Amino acid sequence: MTPVPxxxxxxxxxxxxxxxxxxxxxxxxxxxxxxxxxLRATSRHEALEFVVVHTSxxxxxxLTALVEVPDVDLVLVSYDGPATSSAPLNVGALHAxxxxxxxxxxxxxxxxxxTVGHLVGPLxxxxxxxxxxxLLSPDGSVRSAGLAVSDGQVAxxxxxxxxxxxxxxxxxxxxxVDALDACCVAIDADVFHAVGGWSQEVPARYRHLDLGFxxxxxxxxxxxxxxxxxxxxxPDPDLHQARPWETEFVTRRWGKDLSPAT
Amino acid sequence: MPATTxxxxxxxxxPSENLSPDRGADERSQHLLEVLSQARDRSSWSDELSxxxxxxxxxxxxxxxxxxxxxxxxxxxxxxxxEIGAAAGALTRYLGENASVVDALETDRALxxxxxxxxxxxxxxxxxxxxxxDVPAEPAYDLIVAADVPxxxxxxxxxxxxxxxTCRRLLRPGGHVVVAVDNTDGVRRLAGGRPPARGDGGAPLxxxxxxxxxxxxxxxxxxxxxxxxxxxxxxxxxxxxxxxxEIDVALLERIVHLPSPPSGDGDDVVDGAQELRSWTExxxxxxxxxxxNSLVLVAGEHPVALDxxxxxxxxRRADLSACNRVRRTSDGPVVVRAHAHPSAPRGDxxxxxxxxxxxxxxxxLLVDVLAATEDADEAVPLVRTWxxxxxRSDDGGPVPWDLIPRNVQVDGAGxxxxxxxxxxxxxxxxxxxxxxxxxxxxxxxxHATPPPAWLAGHTVASAAxxxxxLGGEDVPVDWRDFLDAEAVSMASVAPRSAREPLEAKIxxxxxxxxxxxxxxxxxxxxxxxxxxxxxxxxxNRELRARVEQLELARRHDEIVARDHAIGLRAKLETALREVxxxxxxxxxxxxxxxxxxxxxxxxxxxxxxxLGRRIVAPVARLTRRDGA
Numbered sequence: 001m002t003p004v005p006x007x008x009x010x011x012x013x014x015x016x017x018x019x020x021x022x023x024x025x026x027x028x029x030x031x032x033x034x035x036x037x038x039l040r041a042t043s044r045h046e047a048l049e050f051v052v053v054h055t056s057x058x059x060x061x062x063l064t065a066l067v068e069v070p071d072v073d074l075v076l077v078s079y080d081g082p083a084t085s086s087a088p089l090n091v092g093a094l095h096a097x098x099x100x101x102x103x104x105x106x107x108x109x110x111x112x113x114x115t116v117g118h119l120v121g122p123l124x125x126x127x128x129x130x131x132x133x134x135l136l137s138p139d140g141s142v143r144s145a146g147l148a149v150s151d152g153q154v155a156x157x158x159x160x161x162x163x164x165x166x167x168x169x170x171x172x173x174x175x176x177v178d179a180l181d182a183c184c185v186a187i188d189a190d191v192f193h194a195v196g197g198w199s200q201e202v203p204a205r206y207r208h209l210d211l212g213f214x215x216x217x218x219x220x221x222x223x224x225x226x227x228x229x230x231x232x233x234x235p236d237p238d239l240h241q242a243r244p245w246e247t248e249f250v251t252r253r254w255g256k257d258l259s260p261a262t
Numbered sequence: 263m264p265a266t267t268x269x270x271x272x273x274x275x276x277p278s279e280n281l282s283p284d285r286g287a288d289e290r291s292q293h294l295l296e297v298l299s300q301a302r303d304r305s306s307w308s309d310e311l312s313x314x315x316x317x318x319x320x321x322x323x324x325x326x327x328x329x330x331x332x333x334x335x336x337x338x339x340x341x342x343x344x345e346i347g348a349a350a351g352a353l354t355r356y357l358g359e360n361a362s363v364v365d366a367l368e369t370d371r372a373l374x375x376x377x378x379x380x381x382x383x384x385x386x387x388x389x390x391x392x393x394x395x396d397v398p399a400e401p402a403y404d405l406i407v408a409a410d411v412p413x414x415x416x417x418x419x420x421x422x423x424x425x426x427x428t429c430r431r432l433l434r435p436g437g438h439v440v441v442a443v444d445n446t447d448g449v450r451r452l453a454g455g456r457p458p459a460r461g462d463g464g465a466p467l468x469x470x471x472x473x474x475x476x477x478x479x480x481x482x483x484x485x486x487x488x489x490x491x492x493x494x495x496x497x498x499x500x501x502x503x504x505x506x507x508e509i510d511v512a513l514l515e516r517i518v519h520l521p522s523p524p525s526g527d528g529d530d531v532v533d534g535a536q537e538l539r540s541w542t543e544x545x546x547x548x549x550x551x552x553x554x555n556s557l558v559l560v561a562g563e564h565p566v567a568l569d570x571x572x573x574x575x576x577x578r579r580a581d582l583s584a585c586n587r588v589r590r591t592s593d594g595p596v597v598v599r600a601h602a603h604p605s606a607p608r609g610d611x612x613x614x615x616x617x618x619x620x621x622x623x624x625x626x627l628l629v630d631v632l633a634a635t636e637d638a639d640e641a642v643p644l645v646r647t648w649x650x651x652x653x654r655s656d657d658g659g660p661v662p663w664d665l666i667p668r669n670v671q672v673d674g675a676g677x678x679x680x681x682x683x684x685x686x687x688x689x690x691x692x693x694x695x696x697x698x699x700x701x702x703x704x705x706x707x708x709h710a711t712p713p714p715a716w717l718a719g720h721t722v723a724s725a726a727x728x729x730x731x732l733g734g735e736d737v738p739v740d741w742r743d744f745l746d747a748e749a750v751s752m753a754s755v756a757p758r759s760a761r762e763p764l765e766a767k768i769x770x771x772x773x774x775x776x777x778x779x780x781x782x783x784x785x786x787x788x789x790x791x792x793x794x795x796x797x798x799x800x801x802n803r804e805l806r807a808r809v810e811q812l813e814l815a816r817r818h819d820e821i822v823a824r825d826h827a828i829g830l831r832a833k834l835e836t837a838l839r840e841v842x843x844x845x846x847x848x849x850x851x852x853x854x855x856x857x858x859x860x861x862x863x864x865x866x867x868x869x870x871x872x873l874g875r876r877i878v879a880p881v882a883r884l885t886r887r888d889g890a
Contacts, residue, residue, distance in 0.1 A: 194824070214828055254832060
């Protein structure tokens with residue numbers, strides 16, 4: 001059964017940007033601009049707001065171009081606080097008016113129709129705390145379809161496999177997962193604030209796992225949506241490169257198996 | 263005189279024990295109850311209570327202006343009164359001082375206790391913690407007052423129609439209902455103002471003039487609607503718009519002092535210039551009767567005689583407060599000036615109020631005529647007109663203290679008339695009043711928009727010197743003596759709290775007057791009202807932005823703190839799980855240890871171990887010894 005996208009719940013897409021640009025598929029782009037444009041272009045959502053958190057060094061040209069993207073309800077938030085990856089997202093969430101929040105890395109691009117609607121849809125189920133999409137690498141292979149956590153190891157089971165229903169039918173079925181990739185997640189605004197948002201003290205490479213664990217600790221599940229799909233051009237957080245203090249911090253918070261009681 | 267009412271018969275003897283501060287009351291109600299319980303004077307005119315104001319709610323509950331909305335109607339003293347929504351009894355007290363029986367309804371327990379305290383020495387006043395629906399539907403009252411009507415979930419029209427229909431069943435023949443509400447279409451509201459919360463924190467009812475009239479009609483009652491400024495809570499001006507328009511449309515425009523002072527705690531943003539503009543336009547268009555800030559409905563089977571205009575002095579001691587009524591007579595309109603609080607005991611000081619009736623003069627104030635003059639020569643005959651009035655009043659006794667140019671009206675024929683002569687001063691002589699008139703004329707002209715060019719550059723005191731000279735007076739002036747005497751008069755007029763001794767008040771007034779006398783005002787250094795308002799609005803916007811920033815910072819800190827707390831709990835839970843695991847391991851090790859000890863015991867008890875120990879071990883020892 002094809003999930004029904006939610007096109008009415010007031011939703012805020014929160015993106016933190018440095019204004020960076022780069023080449024994707026041999027074409028230069030402003031990452032944030034393409035992320036906003038593609039998400040808006042692929043959705044018929046009736047109450048979609050984009051909260052873009054930028055710094056004072058973000059090029060004015062990028063902000064001007066954002067303002068000019070058609071049909072975008074844009075909230076620009078200037079942030080020059082501590083340079084962590086979590087704080088700008090929390091600040092963005094505070095400026096958001098939506099009942100649902102969708103955090104998107106600026107180095108993304110919507111691939112499926114109604115990406116936002118499919119991310120927000122499962123949030124109406126009370127036991128669902130956070131939703132993540134299918135993430136594809138620029139070469140078309142799967143980058144992430146939900147993460148598995150076991151014996152202290154975080155794995156991305158479908159990583160590198162082709163996005164094909166013939167060879168990998170599980171990639172086309174929604175399911176509950178242990179953790180979600182940091183590149184894009186949707187979460188109910190009340191739940192987000194209740195769990196203390198993105199942790200500003202947890203090491204950056206673990207923050208997506210931490211947010212997932214906090215939500216699971218509240219008795220809510222992490223849902224992976226097969227119908228929502230994005231290209232993700234951000235580098236993967238490599239947990240194997242974690243410094244000892246980072247591992248120690250996370251181990252003290254969540255235990256050796258990184259798995260709180262659920 | 264009815265000893266009781268159906269309501270009292272229904273509820274039985276009224277409990278009187280609830281006069282002390284209520285333990286369940288919130289902080290503000292507790293404060294109110296304490297102020298009332300400690301007050302020596304709880305009368306409706308009490309200066310002691312009126313000056314005990316730390317917060318807008320105090321003013322709402324304690325100001326002696328609260329009863330003006332009924333006081334201004336000049337109804338015959340009613341026999342039996344029902345008050346709906348007594349709050350802390352400010353109006354209840356006034357009704358109790360003027361009626362034989364008062365039943366007051368107040369459903370808020372703390373406020374009802376406060377109202378009982380306020381009326382504790384008036385046994386014919388009973389405060390019931392009941393709703394209007396609880397009152398037996400019998401005609402028992404001559405007057406029903408609802409001056410603090412709450413909004414409900416329904417429309418204002420429906421609320422009012424229901425209220426008036428119920429009241430009609432309770433009215434005796436010839437009785438009246440008075441309902442006061444904030445006007446939906448009032449100029450203050452149009453300029454961004456919003457009414458304050460009611461005494462119990464609820465929202466007040468907002469209604470238009472049309473809704474009031476229709477509700478009265480639905481209830482089968484005739485309606486008369488007056489406008490109240492700045493509102494019906496602290497009424498200073500009460501207007502029968504059509505009647506006043508017939509007398510003097512210019513007075514209709516200027517009697518309302520705008521912009522209105524803040525209502526409630528002043529957290530609403532009112533565009534003062536917009537409010538003033540709206541009022542001026544409404545008067546010009548003849549729609550002013552729909553634009554008053556508050557509306558007062560007098561409903562009954564028969565109309566009552568209402569004055570075209572009633573206005574009160576404000577900021578004065580109770581015994582010096584005046585109630586002024588513009589009234590039509592067969593000889594033309596007159597102003598009837600009387601004590602606002604006739605029963606207030608007379609206080610000390612050089613001034614007393616002079617109740618009297620004087621003709622109402624249509625015309626222009628002498629000050630305004632003088633402000634429009636182009637040179638000093640043009641001003642000379644006008645200033646002398648005032649001096650002549652002063653001379654005519656000097657019959658050897660005290661000269662009218664307030665016979666100064668701002669109280670001289672020039673009629674259409676150019677004749678000058680003294681108006682508003684409400685003060686009697688024990689010792690004022692011609693010289694003193696001359697100096698007083700010149701000083702305040704100098705002040706008024708320098709503050710006119712624009713000030714006359716021929717006074718440019720003068721201070722108030724030096725302008726007064728010039729004006730005295732123009733009036734043909736060669737008074738050797740020492741302004742310091744005048745300012746000393748004026749400060750005493752002004753300080754004695756104002757109400758004083760127990761916390762402020764008279765001497766301190768005189769010193770303050772003297773300082774203010776001295777500052778004024780040295781002040782020079784030119785058209786260049788007086789910012790236009792629009793500029794001032796714009797500046798204030800910008801500052802307000804800046805403050806609001808800052809408040810929003812701080813609020814965001816607070817919420818951000820909350821998120822961080824919540825994450826930290828969850829992290830700590832998670833760490834604790836992790837540590838506890840680790841402790842549990844370690845304990846289980848320890849228990850397993852202990853169990854294994856016991857098992858090994860048991861195995862060792864069993865081994866030692868075996869035959870082979872014993873044989874080995876008794877035979878094999880000694881033989882082995884002997885063998886080692888022989889070998890050695």
